[in-house]
Amino acid sequence: MAQEQRGSRSGDQRRSSGDRSGSAGRASSAGGRAGSARGGKPAGDGGYKGRGGSSDGPTRYGKDSKPAGDGPKRYSKDSKPSGPRREGDRDLARKRTMGKGNGQARAAVRRTDRGEEAPRTEDQKIYDGPPIPEGVTGKELDRAISAQLRGLPEKLAMRIAMHLVAAQMFIDEDPERAYLHAKAAKARTQRLAVIREALGEAAYAAGHYAEALSELRAAKRMNGATAYLPIMADCHRALGQPEDAVRLARSASVANFVPEAKAEMTIVEAGARRDMGHIDAALRVLELAPLNSRSRASWVVRLRYAYADALEEAGRDQDALTWFHRTQGVDHDEITDSAERAEALENKLG
Numbered sequence: 001m002a003q004e005q006r007g008s009r010s011g012d013q014r015r016s017s018g019d020r021s022g023s024a025g026r027a028s029s030a031g032g033r034a035g036s037a038r039g040g041k042p043a044g045d046g047g048y049k050g051r052g053g054s055s056d057g058p059t060r061y062g063k064d065s066k067p068a069g070d071g072p073k074r075y076s077k078d079s080k081p082s083g084p085r086r087e088g089d090r091d092l093a094r095k096r097t098m099g100k101g102n103g104q105a106r107a108a109v110r111r112t113d114r115g116e117e118a119p120r121t122e123d124q125k126i127y128d129g130p131p132i133p134e135g136v137t138g139k140e141l142d143r144a145i146s147a148q149l150r151g152l153p154e155k156l157a158m159r160i161a162m163h164l165v166a167a168q169m170f171i172d173e174d175p176e177r178a179y180l181h182a183k184a185a186k187a188r189t190q191r192l193a194v195i196r197e198a199l200g201e202a203a204y205a206a207g208h209y210a211e212a213l214s215e216l217r218a219a220k221r222m223n224g225a226t227a228y229l230p231i232m233a234d235c236h237r238a239l240g241q242p243e244d245a246v247r248l249a250r251s252a253s254v255a256n257f258v259p260e261a262k263a264e265m266t267i268v269e270a271g272a273r274r275d276m277g278h279i280d281a282a283l284r285v286l287e288l289a290p291l292n293s294r295s296r297a298s299w300v301v302r303l304r305y306a307y308a309d310a311l312e313e314a315g316r317d318q319d320a321l322t323w324f325h326r327t328q329g330v331d332h333d334e335i336t337d338s339a340e341r342a343e344a345l346e347n348k349l350g
Contacts, residue, residue, distance in 0.1 A: 021046070127182025129163055130177055136169075138162040148194050158184045160195065167202050175205035182259060186215075193222035204231050209238040226253040230264040236273050245272035263289060264300040267306045279314045291323075295331050305336045321345040 120128065131334050138161030141149075145164070149157040167181040182202040185195050200215030213235040216228045236245040250267035254262065266289045274281040286307040293300050308323035324342035331338055 002045065038316040041236055042343060077224075101109060109132060119143045123187075125182075126183050127187040129187075130166070130180050133169060136162050136165050140165045140166060145194055148192055151190060156188055160188050163188075164195070164198055167198055173207050175207075177349065178202045179206040179208065193219045193225075196222065197228065200228065201231070205237065207238075209235040215238070226251070226256075227261070230261060230268050233268045235271070237268065242272035242275040242293065245269065245275075250271065259295075260297065261291070263303045270306055270310060274310065279310065282310050283307075285315060296332065298333070300337060301327060301331045301338075303337060304330070305338055308338070308341070312341075317345055317349055321349065 005255055012267045092104065094169070099240045107127045116266065141161045141164060146157075146161060149160060152160070163181045163185040167178040167185070169178070170181065171178040179199075179202040181194075182199040186199050189195065196219040200212045200219060203209075203212035203215060216232050216235075220228065222230055224312040227253060233245040233248040249265050249272070254265050257265065266285060270282040273279075273285060286303070289303055290300075290308075291304055291307055304323055304327040308320050308327055311317075311323060313319035321342055324338045324345065327336060327341060
């Protein structure tokens, strides 16, 4: 995907409270998005690290998923790829059109004078998608999501289900591949919100922020869900639009978010305000959040880390050291580099 879709920010603006990881991330695939590096994705000093959503958010995709109230969804019950299978299962792609009439379907099987198949067009390659991993049948898809595919022809629904399952399998380890699987699902039908959500999440994971924003907006128009607002806000940050990120963070629907989702949106908003050079405003946003929560959940870790990082940028090194230590105290899964940041400040302060 073209670089202009990805957006950019300066190194200082993108100082990270972590790479994307967690259920839709790719850095640590465990439970949080706060990572160990300072650079990287838009989830920078306050970027989106979690997948929390409002209680009215969409149903999760996978059979191993947590309750829907904790945010956007997984597609499959597994998260490890089992390897590619033979390429060549193209019958469905050859029989169906891609929205441009039967002529394009006939073109897909057109032969050259030597009896060879004509090269696939770019649209046809998107429709084909990557090979489905060995053993994936589509039945791994969460029942609630499968139910949304029932209005489609059976073979079409099953092929879409396989691409959705594959997309989630690879979203941590190979997000670009996950993105291509989600693109293949959308190429088969664009009218289901669940598919637009899948593509939006995969595009975000792969760094295609403009496309992620477009797809998640489309999904929101279709189902009215607000679970992806933090991701959408972080996409605005990545595209150099911090004012739009703040506007989304101020949405009335955020008041109905579960605690994790509220924390994630707070982190994004604080990061956006830092992007605009408003470090004091960023600190105020974070100080209104439950930094002293007794919860050991990953969102508390990420929230404290974002606050410590902002304090250091503001030149309040001693306060930053205190909060890096407090982050370390609840970061049992080591989803942040708070220990290293604390050590660096200790050396600096002597």
